[in-house]
Amino acid sequence: MRKARLHRIVMCLMALQVAMPLLAQEQPRKVTPVKPSTNKVLTPPKGTDEKIIQQYLTGDTVQARAQERKDSLAKIYPHYPKLTELSLGLNFGDALMMAFGQKYASYDFSATLNMWNRFQPVLIVGLGRAKETPEDMNFTYTGKLSPYFKLGANYNFLYKNDPQYQLYAGVRLGYSTFKYDITDITVSNPYWGEIGIYELNGVSSNALWGEFLAGLKVGIFSNFALGWEVKFHGLFKEKKNDSGKPWYIPGYGARTGKWAFGISLYYTIPLNRSRWPVKEDKQKGKREVNGSRPITPPVKD
Amino acid sequence: MILTAAAMASCGNDNCMGNSSGIPLAAFMEGNNKVTLSDLTVYGIGAPNDSAIIRNTSASQVYMPFSITETTCSYVLDYNGTEINNDTITFNYEIIPYFESRECGAMYNFKINSWEYTQNAIDSVSIPDPLITNSDVVKINIYMQ
Numbered sequence: 346m347r348k349a350r351l352h353r354i355v356m357c358l359m360a361l362q363v364a365m366p367l368l369a370q371e372q373p374r375k376v377t378p379v380k381p382s383t384n385k386v387l388t389p390p391k392g393t394d395e396k397i398i399q400q401y402l403t404g405d406t407v408q409a410r411a412q413e414r415k416d417s418l419a420k421i422y423p424h425y426p427k428l429t430e431l432s433l434g435l436n437f438g439d440a441l442m443m444a445f446g447q448k449y450a451s452y453d454f455s456a457t458l459n460m461w462n463r464f465q466p467v468l469i470v471g472l473g474r475a476k477e478t479p480e481d482m483n484f485t486y487t488g489k490l491s492p493y494f495k496l497g498a499n500y501n502f503l504y505k506n507d508p509q510y511q512l513y514a515g516v517r518l519g520y521s522t523f524k525y526d527i528t529d530i531t532v533s534n535p536y537w538g539e540i541g542i543y544e545l546n547g548v549s550s551n552a553l554w555g556e557f558l559a560g561l562k563v564g565i566f567s568n569f570a571l572g573w574e575v576k577f578h579g580l581f582k583e584k585k586n587d588s589g590k591p592w593y594i595p596g597y598g599a600r601t602g603k604w605a606f607g608i609s610l611y612y613t614i615p616l617n618r619s620r621w622p623v624k625e626d627k628q629k630g631k632r633e634v635n636g637s638r639p640i641t642p643p644v645k646d
Numbered sequence: 647m648i649l650t651a652a653a654m655a656s657c658g659n660d661n662c663m664g665n666s667s668g669i670p671l672a673a674f675m676e677g678n679n680k681v682t683l684s685d686l687t688v689y690g691i692g693a694p695n696d697s698a699i700i701r702n703t704s705a706s707q708v709y710m711p712f713s714i715t716e717t718t719c720s721y722v723l724d725y726n727g728t729e730i731n732n733d734t735i736t737f738n739y740e741i742i743p744y745f746e747s748r749e750c751g752a753m754y755n756f757k758i759n760s761w762e763y764t765q766n767a768i769d770s771v772s773i774p775d776p777l778i779t780n781s782d783v784v785k786i787n788i789y790m791q
Contacts, residue, residue: 477748484745484752527745530752532667534714538694541714541754543743589745589752601747 423505423622425462430508431614432457434572436471438608449475449488449593453495455609463504467515469495473523473595484530486592491523493596499560509564509613517556517576521595524549545588552583552594562611574607662750664780670737670756672786673707681790682706687724691734702726707784712756714741723788725767735763735771735788739778746780755779767791 393401394416400409434457439450453471460466475488497517503510525548532541560574578597583590591600598605615621674681688708689698699708699721712719720736742755756778763771769789778785 479748479751482748482751486745486748527752530743532714532753534667534711536690536693536697536699536711537713537715539714541743543752545743545745545752588743590747592745592748599748601749 423462425459425504425508425622426617426620427460428616429459429462429621430616432459432570432611433614434609434611436469436607436609438574438606441608442606448477449473449598451493451596451598453493453596457499457611459501459508461504462508463501465499465501465513465515467495467497467499467517469493469497469517469519469596471495471596473521473593475525475593477592478529483532485528487526487528488591488593488595489524489526491521491595493519493521493523493594495519495556495596497556507564509562509570511560511562513560513562515556515558515560517558517578519554519556519578519596520551521597522549522551523591523595525591525593527589548586548588548591550584550586550591552591552597553581554578554594554597555581556605564613568613568615570611570613572607572609572611574609576605576607577603578605579603662747662780664746664750664782666750666780667753668712668742668744668755668778668780670710670712670758670778670786671707671782671784672710672788673784674705675787675789680706683725683790685726685728687722687726689722689724691720691722710735710737710786712737712739712741712778714754717741723767731764731766733764733766733768735761735768737761744779750780753780763788765791 393413397409397412397416400406400412432455434455436451436453436455439447439452443450451471451473453469455467455469457465457467471493472490473488473493474490475486478485495517497515499511499513499515501508501511501513503512527545527548530541530543530545532543533539534541556576556578558574558576560572562570562572564570580594580597580600583594594600674683682704683706684704685702686705686708687698687701687703688705688710689696689701690710690713699710710719710721717740718736718738720734723733723735725732737758738760740757740759742757743752744755745752758773758776758778761771761773767790769791772787772789773785774787775785
């Protein structure tokens, strides 16, 4: 008798063991987030998306957490489209530098293609000129208005942020072909009591150089931005003349100088704006998707 | 920021490291070593007021500036106080107008095409690099007997 009862209990337990997993597979489990001790409903973090809040309220925490993780990853790794924006720039830094005594100027237009808000190929076309009669020296140097070209790329360190704020490093390869005159030359030869007077007119030369640079770009209003660049450069190759070396190279600056500085005004044309990542306004706790109206989180009771 | 940039942009070689013009520097040699000649006078033939580069001085090297209006220049080495007759060295050269840099300015370089010399105390004269620039290095070796 006792043995038969024990046998029935064992049979029931075995049947339950088989049936339980089958019952569990019938539908996904939905759990309302409650703290076991207080029985209080957990509220999602402040600023959580409306869609996720609704998922929490309906008890679909699995889906809500998956979406939260996806959004969180998107914040950490915002993905800008391949063609993010095109910037057209005017470098007028030398105009300011001339006010501080610089005797040469290079002005250039640049086109920068911002790719993934990270890599930025740059093409620069410009014109440069110089005019200098140094005190206590025996010549006047005139660098004729001549063209120069630069090709290079930037790497934007703030690629996770809005493209209107950029901190970047870059490289450039520059080339210029140019002419210059050196006039009013007087050379004295005290021992022989002679004075030589001559001019070097229409001397042609060319130069190939490289630059390393660091830059900052800040949006000022609408699609306009200002940029500052500090450059360290060196000559790779230059045409040698019997009559000497140039003092000024368009786009490079003084031949013996190693540093240069640039200020540019940019106009930016956004590309594929609809594919830019979501921009979040932290102060207002609102989310804005590509300029559409903000989504307000539900008010708590 | 602009002032800093202006200072950085002006960074470069602000001083001329060479001479203000191309001047040949000649050294007196015995074998591979420089030798000092005592009581030496060096002057250019035709120099105004018979001026000398050095007069009655001990020297192991001497600058011999070339004329910039002639393409030939002769210098006399007078070994005062000795019974050795004077030596004369004559240089034939091209005059090359040259702009060195903003710091050094415009000048003349010279390319020595040929040279002649007497051999009273001089054994030979060699000029391995005939281009005379403003760099302060010996370009003419005068080997003494």
